[in-house]
Amino acid sequence: xxxxxxxxxxxxxxxxxxxxxxxxxxxxxxxxxxxxxxxxxxxxxxxxxxxxxxxxxxxxxxxxxxxxxxxxxxxxxxxxxxxxxxxxxxxxxxxxxxxxxxxxxxxxxxxxxxxxxxxxxxxxxxxxxxxxxxxxxxxxxxxxxxxxxxxxxxxxxxxxxxxxxxxxxxxxxxxxxxxxxxxxxxxxxxxxxxxxxxxxxxxxxxxxxxxxxxxxxxxxxxxxxxxxxxxxxxxxxxxxxxxxxxxxxxxxxxxxxxxxxxxxxxxxxxxxxxxxxxxxxxxxxxxxxxxxxxxxxxx
Numbered sequence: 001x002x003x004x005x006x007x008x009x010x011x012x013x014x015x016x017x018x019x020x021x022x023x024x025x026x027x028x029x030x031x032x033x034x035x036x037x038x039x040x041x042x043x044x045x046x047x048x049x050x051x052x053x054x055x056x057x058x059x060x061x062x063x064x065x066x067x068x069x070x071x072x073x074x075x076x077x078x079x080x081x082x083x084x085x086x087x088x089x090x091x092x093x094x095x096x097x098x099x100x101x102x103x104x105x106x107x108x109x110x111x112x113x114x115x116x117x118x119x120x121x122x123x124x125x126x127x128x129x130x131x132x133x134x135x136x137x138x139x140x141x142x143x144x145x146x147x148x149x150x151x152x153x154x155x156x157x158x159x160x161x162x163x164x165x166x167x168x169x170x171x172x173x174x175x176x177x178x179x180x181x182x183x184x185x186x187x188x189x190x191x192x193x194x195x196x197x198x199x200x201x202x203x204x205x206x207x208x209x210x211x212x213x214x215x216x217x218x219x220x221x222x223x224x225x226x227x228x229x230x231x232x233x234x235x236x237x238x239x240x241x242x243x244x245x246x247x248x249x250x251x252x253x254x255x256x257x258x259x260x261x262x263x264x265x266x267x268x269x270x271x272x273x274x275x276x277x278x279x280x281x282x283x284x285x286x287x288x289x290x291x292x293x294x295x296x297x298x299x
Contacts, residue, residue, distance in 0.1 A: 020053040020054070020103065021053060021054040021055070021103055021104075021105065022054070022055045022057060022098050022103050022104055022105070023043075023046055023050065023054055023055070023056045023057070023105040023106075023107065023126075024057050024058075024059050024093075024095060024098075024104065024105070024106050024107070025039050025042050025043040025046065025056065025057070025058050025059065025106075025107045025109060026039065026058075026059045026060075026061050026090075026106060026107075026108065026109065027039045027060070027061055027108075027109045027110045027111065027145075028061060028110050028111040029061050029062060029115060030110075031060055031061065031062050031066075031067075031070055031073065032070075032073070032110070032176075032179075033070075033073050033076060033171075033172055033175050033176075034110065034144045034145050034146050034172050034173075034175065034176040035109050035110030035111075035145050036060065036070075036073055037076075037146055037168055037169060037171075037172040038109045038110060038129065038144075038145035038146050038148075038149045038172070039058045039059070039060070039109045039110075040058045040168075041146070041149050041150075041153070041165065041168070041169060042058075042107060042109060042129065042149045042152075043056045043057060043058035044056075044058075044160070044165075045149070045152070045153050045156075045157065045160060046107070048157060048160055049156065049157060057088055057093070058087075058088065059088050059089070059090060059093060059095075060087055060088065060089050060090065061090050061115065062089060062090060063089055063090060063091040064087075064089040064091065064092065067084065067087070067089070076168075076171060076213075095118065095121055095124075096118075096120065096121065099120070099121050099123075099124050104121070104124040105124055105126045106121060106124045106125045106126065107125075107126065107127040107128070107129065108125060108127070108128045108129065108130070109129045109130075109145050109149070110129070110130060110131070110145045111128075111130060112128050112130045112132070129145055129148050129149060130145070131143045131144055131145055131147075131148060143186070143188055143189060144172065144173050144176035144177075144189070145176075146169050146172040146173050146176065147169075147173055147188070147189055147192045149169075150169050150173075150192055150196075151192065154195070161196075161199070163200045163202065163203070166196045166199065166200045166203060167200075167203055167204075169196065170193060170196050170197075170203060170209070171209050171213065173189055173192065173193060174193075174206065174209055174210055174213065175213050177189060178210065178213060178214070193206075
């Protein structure tokens with residue numbers, strides 16, 4: 001598996017090698033652990049079952065410089081001795097050129113849509129692996145991308161599931177469950193975990209894996225304040241109005257002192273109001289509060 005990642009990056013960077021077809025497996029920009037592990041694993045599976053002349057590549061849908069933000073993902077990969085140098089990031093491969101040359105196929109993992117800058121690549125999408133579309137509408141019973149990928153491999157090529165790969169997929173499934181609002185693992189997830197644990201009895205206890213994941217989930221070691229805020233950045237938009245919302249795990253009093261001194265959120269309030277005549281920002285309100293109220297009113 002690790003050799004596959006290393007070889008795939010080497011071939012993708014070797015422009016002198018002529019390739020007939022390139023099948024890219026790519027996840028969402030959130031680059032969460034579930035979609036990333038699923039992307040790696042499904043590309044590995046495709047590499048083993050695809051005909052000769054097809055290069056199967058897992059691509060992380062972020063620039064390389066942003067990978068430092070994903071502390072839990074980096075930690076798990078380091079534990080599995082998967083070097084960051086083996087990864088292919090979105091800014092390191094020209095998918096549009098490959099598509100123009102008629103060489104590109106895409107499998108989407110963890111999302112059913114491409115990023116806005118890649119909309120012209122929609123004709124190259126041949127498969128979508130998205131738990132939202134393939135699972136029960138109830139979030140509590142929704143499967144992870146990792147479990148969907150694992151099911152397909154068990155059905156098509158079970159011999160590819162090694163203990164190392166089982167350890168990686170199991171950790172990804174458990175981490176996905178930890179991030180969902182559910183007190184217990186769903187029956188479908190329990191079933192797939194049991195298959196792995198029966199096949200590989202030497203896998204670490206679930207409790208040990210969960211404890212390690214919990215310790216790293218909110219870790220921000222080595223990140224600057226800006227990187228910490230960008231790590232969990234979410235965008236709320238309605239037409240031309242866009243608001244960036246970040247979550248930072250720290251003491252509230254410390255955040256007031258170090259991150260948000262008085263006036264930080266009020267700097268652009270007047271500019272915001274002048275650009276949006278239908279939105280009225282009351283004195284003392286923040287740009288964020290004003291925008292959210294505008295969105296709620298549909299203005």
